[in-house]
Amino acid sequence: MKILVIIPTYNELDNLPRLLHEVLSRNDEVNVLVVDDNSPDGTAAYVEKEMQLNNRIHLIKRASKQGLGTAYIAGFKFALQNNFEFIFEMDADFSHDPKEIPKFLNEINNADLIIGSRYITGVNVINWPMRRLLLSWFANLYTRFITGMPVHDATGGFKCFRRKVLEAIDLGNIKSNGYAFQIEMNFKAWKKGFKIKEIPIIFVDRMKGKSKMSRKIVREAVTMVWKLRVKSIFGLLN
Numbered sequence: 109m110k111i112l113v114i115i116p117t118y119n120e121l122d123n124l125p126r127l128l129h130e131v132l133s134r135n136d137e138v139n140v141l142v143v144d145d146n147s148p149d150g151t152a153a154y155v156e157k158e159m160q161l162n163n164r165i166h167l168i169k170r171a172s173k174q175g176l177g178t179a180y181i182a183g184f185k186f187a188l189q190n191n192f193e194f195i196f197e198m199d200a201d202f203s204h205d206p207k208e209i210p211k212f213l214n215e216i217n218n219a220d221l222i223i224g225s226r227y228i229t230g231v232n233v234i235n236w237p238m239r240r241l242l243l244s245w246f247a248n249l250y251t252r253f254i255t256g257m258p259v260h261d262a263t264g265g266f267k268c269f270r271r272k273v274l275e276a277i278d279l280g281n282i283k284s285n286g287y288a289f290q291i292e293m294n295f296k297a298w299k300k301g302f303k304i305k306e307i308p309i310i311f312v313d314r315m316k317g318k319s320k321m322s323r324k325i326v327r328e329a330v331t332m333v334w335k336l337r338v339k340s341i342f343g344l345l346n
């Protein structure tokens with residue numbers, strides 16, 4: 109069983125040392141790929157140092173900040189080239205608890221994509237300001253309504269894909285980069301008939317480092333759900 113946890117980073121030096129330890133120490137079969145966008149805080153240099161001590165750590169260094177979506181696409185391509193079977197998406201900021209990884213691996217036996225969901229058992233979000241929580245919650249209601257996709261947390265970023273899902277999706281044709289990226293991947297997997305399962309997670313707001321959320325990312329998601337719906341109606345989704 110080859111497992112890869114992809115962690116995109118931009119200035120996560122405050123979080124990454126402990127996160128890498130927690131992810132890698134729990135399961136010998138887990139590899140980690142950090143996709144860093146030339147973080148000014150030296151995140152990549154730290155990873156390079158750790159790579160010398162542990163061959164389960166991998167790094168893709170990109171020249172500048174290019175967004176979460178393209179970072180994951182680069183990570184997915186690495187996963188496919190290197191024969192990984194189970195591929196995780198995970199944030200670096202401890203919003204996603206490494207202890208949950210075994211649960212995902214257990215559930216993926218009966219599904220193709222596992223989504224860690226903040227909204228299937230009430231609202232499992234800790235320390236978010238009410239404004240941010242409402243935005244996320246309504247964004248998910250809106251997404252479900254427009255796309256018809258039976259997913260309660262379509263914007264979440266703690267997920268595990270089976271390799272065949274990533275093989276089936278045209279990664280060169282993924283258009284979105286922020287939260288919309290998560291929606292687009294889920295929607296395409298769902299439309300291709302893959303089995304998606306949501307499992308409850310508790311999401312904790314970042315304690316350290318800075319948020320990279322922006323209005324642009326929200327706007328992108330608002331229009332993307334319509335594009336996905338229209339394309340799928342006309343059979344143009346690939």
Ligand SMILES: Nc1nc2c(ncn2[C@@H]2O[C@H](COP(=O)(O)OP(=O)(O)OP(=O)(O)O)[C@@H](O)[C@H]2O)c(=O)[nH]1
Nearest residue numbers: 116117118143145174175176179199200318319320
């Ligand atoms: N490589 C790369 N990683 C990014 C980029 N933007 C965000 N990230 C990483 O993606 C993950 C999620 O980003 P966050 O800033 O936590 O975004 P968020 O979870 O929506 O917002 P907060 O938790 O409030 O900060 C983190 O590990 C970030 O370091 C980017 O442009 N490039």
Ligand SMILES: [Mg+2]
Nearest residue numbers: 199201203314
């Ligand atoms: Mg975060």
